[in-house]
Amino acid sequence: MAIRLISHDALAAKGITYSKPTLWRKEKAGTFPKRVPIGASRYAYVESEIDAYIGEMIAARDAGSVRAA
Numbered sequence: 001m002a003i004r005l006i007s008h009d010a011l012a013a014k015g016i017t018y019s020k021p022t023l024w025r026k027e028k029a030g031t032f033p034k035r036v037p038i039g040a041s042r043y044a045y046v047e048s049e050i051d052a053y054i055g056e057m058i059a060a061r062d063a064g065s066v067r068a069a
Contacts, residue, residue, distance in 0.1 A: 005036060005044035014050060 008020055018026070026032035033049035 004047040005038065006047045006050065007044055011045065011050065014054060016050070016054075 008023070011017070011023075018032075023032055023035075027034050033045055033053055035043035035045060038044050
């Protein structure tokens with residue numbers, strides 16, 4: 001299976017509408033998947049990691065212990 005990278009703009013299609021600074025803070029805190037550098041001042045996210053993050057949020061909701069997003 002090929003690894004697919006998605007841009008910050010593509011995150012909105014998955015329901016993630018955080019600003020770039022908010023995502024960077026969440027990455028630094030270890031609460032959001034880290035970006036992958038793809039060029040000079042260009043970054044993307046591994047789609048499977050984003051999907052896993054969303055899955056974790058759903059699982060936390062279903063378990064009744066939603067963590068702060």
